[in-house]
Amino acid sequence: MGELGLLALIFVAMLSSTSSVVYVLRRARNQQPLFSLVQISHLNAFFSLLSLIVLAILFLTNQFTFAYVASHSNIALPTPFKLAAVWGGHQGSMLFWVMTLCCWSALIAVHKQRNSRYFQDVLWIMQLLIAAFSWFTLLGSNPFEYNAEFVVQGRDLNPMLQDIGLIFHPPLLYLGYIGFSTVLAFAFAALMQPHYDHRWVLLSQYWAVSAWVLLTIGIGIGSWWAYNELGWGGWWFWDPVENASLLPWLTGTALLHAMYAARTRKMLQLWALILALVTFSLSILGTFIVRSGVLTSVHAFAVDPGKGLALLGILSVVLIGSFGLLIMRSDQVVSERIESILSRSYFTLFAIGLLSVGCFTVFLGTFYPMVYELLGLGAISVGAPYFNTLFVPLSLITLIVMGLAPFLQWQRGIRGSWKTIVVLFTVSFLMGVAVYIPQVTSAKFIVAIAWGFGVWVMTSHLFMLGRGKKLSFMLFAHIGIAVGVIGALMNAQHSTQISIKLGPGIEVEWQGWTVDYVNTNWLIGNNYTAEQAVIRFNDQNGNTFEVYPERRYYPVRVMNMTEPAIRSFWYGDVYVTLGNRISDDFYAVKLQYNAYIFWIWGCGLLMIFGGIVSGVRALTRRYSLNKRGREVVQTTAI
Numbered sequence: 001m002g003e004l005g006l007l008a009l010i011f012v013a014m015l016s017s018t019s020s021v022v023y024v025l026r027r028a029r030n031q032q033p034l035f036s037l038v039q040i041s042h043l044n045a046f047f048s049l050l051s052l053i054v055l056a057i058l059f060l061t062n063q064f065t066f067a068y069v070a071s072h073s074n075i076a077l078p079t080p081f082k083l084a085a086v087w088g089g090h091q092g093s094m095l096f097w098v099m100t101l102c103c104w105s106a107l108i109a110v111h112k113q114r115n116s117r118y119f120q121d122v123l124w125i126m127q128l129l130i131a132a133f134s135w136f137t138l139l140g141s142n143p144f145e146y147n148a149e150f151v152v153q154g155r156d157l158n159p160m161l162q163d164i165g166l167i168f169h170p171p172l173l174y175l176g177y178i179g180f181s182t183v184l185a186f187a188f189a190a191l192m193q194p195h196y197d198h199r200w201v202l203l204s205q206y207w208a209v210s211a212w213v214l215l216t217i218g219i220g221i222g223s224w225w226a227y228n229e230l231g232w233g234g235w236w237f238w239d240p241v242e243n244a245s246l247l248p249w250l251t252g253t254a255l256l257h258a259m260y261a262a263r264t265r266k267m268l269q270l271w272a273l274i275l276a277l278v279t280f281s282l283s284i285l286g287t288f289i290v291r292s293g294v295l296t297s298v299h300a301f302a303v304d305p306g307k308g309l310a311l312l313g314i315l316s317v318v319l320i321g322s323f324g325l326l327i328m329r330s331d332q333v334v335s336e337r338i339e340s341i342l343s344r345s346y347f348t349l350f351a352i353g354l355l356s357v358g359c360f361t362v363f364l365g366t367f368y369p370m371v372y373e374l375l376g377l378g379a380i381s382v383g384a385p386y387f388n389t390l391f392v393p394l395s396l397i398t399l400i401v402m403g404l405a406p407f408l409q410w411q412r413g414i415r416g417s418w419k420t421i422v423v424l425f426t427v428s429f430l431m432g433v434a435v436y437i438p439q440v441t442s443a444k445f446i447v448a449i450a451w452g453f454g455v456w457v458m459t460s461h462l463f464m465l466g467r468g469k470k471l472s473f474m475l476f477a478h479i480g481i482a483v484g485v486i487g488a489l490m491n492a493q494h495s496t497q498i499s500i501k502l503g504p505g506i507e508v509e510w511q512g513w514t515v516d517y518v519n520t521n522w523l524i525g526n527n528y529t530a531e532q533a534v535i536r537f538n539d540q541n542g543n544t545f546e547v548y549p550e551r552r553y554y555p556v557r558v559m560n561m562t563e564p565a566i567r568s569f570w571y572g573d574v575y576v577t578l579g580n581r582i583s584d585d586f587y588a589v590k591l592q593y594n595a596y597i598f599w600i601w602g603c604g605l606l607m608i609f610g611g612i613v614s615g616v617r618a619l620t621r622r623y624s625l626n627k628r629g630r631e632v633v634q635t636t637a638i
Contacts, residue, residue: 016040041106071154084166108185125189156557160229172217174218177286184276205260205618208255208256216611251356257355269333339412402457406463427459472614476606476610483603487599502533504518529555533550562578573597
């Protein structure tokens with residue numbers, strides 16, 4: 001069975017590389033292509049999907065004769081986690097990368113203009129990327145290699161990956177990463193034409209929004225998984241692997257702003273091209289961080305240091321080739337001038353600048369320790385204090401800019417009057433502070449400012465909505481960011497925790513609750529055993545609930561894992577972690593109150609919903625453009 005998957009992967013590598021070479025040779029001679037890359041794209045999608053399905057079948061049927069299956073699965077592993085194991089290791093994740101590239105290419109090949117020279121160039125760029133990653137997977141990361149020794153039982157999947165969130169997190173993250181390859185292909189195919197055409201922005205905006213939404217969902221699920229699974233009670237650790245996903249998200253967000261300006265007002269064309277290149281390059285860099293093991297991370301479960309140089313080689317080719325083409329054709333990239341500082345176009349550029357500064361901040365904090373150590377200067381650590389110190393002021397500045405955005409016109413001036421804006425800002429700011437102060441016993445100045453600015457963003461957008469402005473991506477995304485900034489600062493400044501010794505018959509008072517350790521249960525799972533605590537919370541109003549934190553032992557991996565218990569309220573979570581057993585009946589228990597964590601998840605949901613709205617509108621615009629084009633052709637024929 002494995003031979004079929006390997007053969008399918010070989011077909012993908014051969015088809016993509018051969019078709020790429022033949023196409024570019026005939027194009028250079030101004031000859032008609034021997035074949036359409038549309039069919040090649042569809043064939044590659046079929047064979048790559050077949051290869052991944054075969055690998056999944058090997059996991060589901062416990063084929064431990066294959067080294068990759070034996071390293072990441074076990075007979076007792078539950079079926080959903082066997083599917084997660086398909087992409088849980090280095091080899092499987094790279095096969096999933098190839099499959100995703102092929103499927104994005106096949107989706108582009110469905111377009112009405114798929115046989116035009118421009119779309120053939122787009123598909124050619126996609127085939128080049130498919131060829132690079134399929135050969136990389138085939139020669140250096142083959143998931144269909146046989147085990148050198150006969151084994152009857154696998155090593156099991158890393159217990160940290162045995163969570164429902166990890167079934168969806170890596171695929172969505174990869175769909176987002178690789179989705180930006182389509183924008184790169186559209187952008188630089190436009191530069192390959194005799195005359196640069198800015199309409200590539202309209203054609204690729206749907207793909208850009210789709211990739212951004214998928215990446216946002218992937219990051220959100222990853223954060224939710226870390227919060228629910230790792231037991232430390234946080235939602236973002238500024239870990240190198242977390243930062244690896246944040247880098248293309250920041251530049252991808254900047255790209256959406258640049259594309260919007262380029263589409264509506266033919267502005268920021270060069271910015272859009274540069275950001276298309278940088279975003280996909282950072283996606284490759286993110287894969288390098290996760291899979292090479294060059295940076296230590298609690299998330300880097302599937303590393304293969306020997307493959308890092310090959311990934312860097314692919315990244316170098318993408319950067320050199322793309323930037324080289326951009327430099328050669330930059331004289332044809334002409335944008336309309338920004339006439340006034342007080343305009344939406346200028347504030348869009350300012351927003352791109354803020355996002356770029358944020359990206360550079362994360363990049364520097366992530367890679368500086370590695371470079372410092374490689375130079376033999378010692379080992380240093382850059383942690384949360386560095387990132388928080390820089391991101392808090394950036395976030396507050398961003399809130400001010402977002403609050404003004406609905407009032408600005410593209411070229412110059414504002415909608416309404418300055419008096420209205422000043423009054424609205426003052427009322428909103430005071431309202432935000434007034435909502436915040438009664439919630440806490442000790443107010444924090446920076447949090448009060450965030451509440452004021454956050455409510456200002458919400459009010460300004462809703463005010464313009466009431467004045468007849470349509471629901472838009474901007475409205476949902478900006479309000480989502482405001483909600484997220486408030487939630488993050490509330491969580492950072494007003495969360496509390498204690499570590500105590502608890503056992504049967506022990507009660508403690510904490511955060512207005514009486515905490516009672518009821519008893520301990522012993523559980524046996526498919527591939528683990530567990531100690532489960534039953535802890536009851538009661539308040540003075542008679543409200544009560546129980547939580548069931550666990551401490552699990554996985555015998556195959558010889559690993560202990562904590563499974564925290566969480567009780568959620570709109571204003572925060574009660575988060576309980578069962579630690580080591582101190583004596584026969586007593587355990588170390590950590591009690592945490594995580595303020596406003598729900599607001600952080602709400603931030604992601606609002607942005608995702610806004611992205612979906614934008615994607616639907618972009619798809620509608622593209623359909624209308626195709627329809628008008630067909631009508632013009634029919635009229636000309638008549």
